[in-house]
Amino acid sequence: MVENSGKICVSICAKTAREFLENVTRAANIDGVDVIELRFDCLDENELGNALEEIRRLRTKKPLLATFRPKEQGGKREISLSEREQFWHKLENSKTFDFIDVEHDSQFILSGVKARKIRSYHDFDGVPVNLNDIYEQLSANSDVAKIAVQADDICDSLEVMKLLERANAENKQLIPIAMGEAGKWTRILGLAKGAFMTYAALDDDRQTASGQFTAQDLIDVYRVKQLDENTTVYGLIGNPVSQSVSPEMHNAAFKFHNLNAVFIPFQVKNLDEFIARMVKPETREIEMNLCGFAVTIPHKQNIIKHLDFVDETAAKIGAVNTVKIIDGKLHGYNTDAQGFIEPLRNSFGDLKNAKVAIIGAGGAARAAIYSLKKEGASVTIFARNLHKAKSLADEFDVNLIEFSKAENQKPKTVFSDFDILVNATPQGMKGDFVNETPLFASQLEGLNLLYDLIYNPFTTK
Known part of the structure; x- marks a missing residue:
């Protein structure tokens, strides 16, 4: 299957230079990983110099991304402006790194840095109203713009995906991320929609941002590099959805049968808003080829009012756990009853x-x-x-x-x-x-x- 042009980047975060290097080596050996982000802000201050020297001697064919993020912007420790400036000037004329990530507020003149510049903005409180202005500022003086916002509910993440549509139209590179459980879908579908890169963790307990998948899950479960504009999208809606193994089950079947399809966990709090803004053809704000979804707590009863057709069993039960979208109409079914009674x-x-x-x-x-x-x-x-x-x-x-x-x-x-x-x-x-x-x-x-x-x-x- 043809791959899209997006990249999977594994973020490496460790306190000691030794663990840092060990994790970089592990990431470099994962087939399907395109870039390795080195989060130098994770290191203890007295380990930073050692880590830089070891990285310079490291032999890996995987492109490296250097990040030195202050705590107020999602970094792991307090870093003064002068310390940040000193760090970046150490990297001038270095050929070690292929990318550097510099925060939106940085005014450093890095004329000697040969790496491609990612200019990043992070909002951990929500979605700023001036997102378009932020995008314009970032994209004006960088090779790639990165915008990460916090999504409390699924529709909070729509704005960054709309920005991606704008970036594509303007032929600019953007990394759009909605953090948190409600934003996970942006990490899966971003590359299919033209995002420059998506970030992943090395292991479940090594996330550098909320809602991050492991690299192995992005590669093997969701096959994000194989997704494209024609991918059929299915999902599970509910709150919570993190407990479900439905993505693993359905995506394994899609992979086995070589289908261009993906099953995504959609954390939905406000069902009415989700249906209006992301599902109904006449009102939805984004096109993602959504063809159906499973329904779990707490939406199995409330979903019924949004449906155009409800089958007899679901109507008698008064709950729906499966929705198919057929010619723009929502059809509801209940398979819970059969699934419950047969094992019993x-x-x-x-x-x-x-x-x-x-x-x-x-x-x-x-x-x-x-x-x-x-x-x-x-x-x-x-x-x-x-x-x-x-x-x-x-x-x-x-x-x-x-x-x-x-x-x-x-x-x-x-x-x-x-x-x-x-x-x-x-x-x-x-x-x-x-x-x-x-x-x-x-x-x-x-x-x-x-x-x-x-x-x-x-x-x-």
Whole structure:
């Protein structure tokens, strides 16, 4: 498959010269990495000189990018203006580096530096209103402009991608980045849209910016160098989405079948804004060939009002987990019900008259209740929020009991009369909920089967 012209840059950050060099060597050996960024601001001050000398002696065919970022602009330590100026003048006439990254506020005259200059701007609080002015300032006196903003919600990242469209039209080089979970999609699709470069971490625990993928994930999972304007885009919308393994599963299938397609995690807080600004053909502000998406918490019910068609099963459940975009129209489906009931049948057998307790009252609980009722099971919802759960219980004509995780609650007074217990809450899920549990181990005594709908992590607490 033909590759786009964008570059994958691995950022190296370490406190000692020895670790610094070891990580540079590791990055240089990764097939698919095009540039190695050396974050000299990460080094302890007394290690900086040693690292520079070692780098000068280093033999690697990979282009090197030098960065010396002060803390107020995302660097790892306090660096005075004079120290920054001294550092850059040390690099004058050096042939070691192919690129240098100089912050937007720097006024250094680096006439002797042979490397290509990246002029960068970072905003860790949000998206500035004068983004176009910043772009013009950066691109006027650099080879490449880099703009990184903080995205709290997915639509916050639209402005940097619109800037990329402008840069392409003006035949200028731009690195647009939306930091944070909500901006991850810009790191995946940027190269396909003409971005000069995207940044990656060496390992999961070596990120130099929020939302960074590892180089291996960008290369092997998302195949960002193979994506282009014709790539079919699918995704998962929800909040959170970091716990999902859907990108790994779907992208592995796309790769196996050699399809020009990618599956992306879209962290969406404001569903209405996302649908209007990024999905609906008549109102969307960006074209990315989005052809469908999976839906997870908390949007499985709220998505329905935005759909042009809802299949019978999804309508009966009152929740949608799959949306296909067909000729600009949004079609909603629910595959949760089938996905829930088949493993349960295989494990338990005939569910007719089985007594099933369900903890939770969201979209997953809806699909579970619908499936169990079709099988003839007797269902009881256990919920802390009775107001929310009552409408669900009334809708499906099932029992409702207020539930507490209190340690002194005896097992026999809770679940001893049930055959099956289903956890349909997000408690235990990777991310913010990973250390939570809906109940204590003592409350599981006497159960024939416990069905935890959390699949990541594999073992919950």
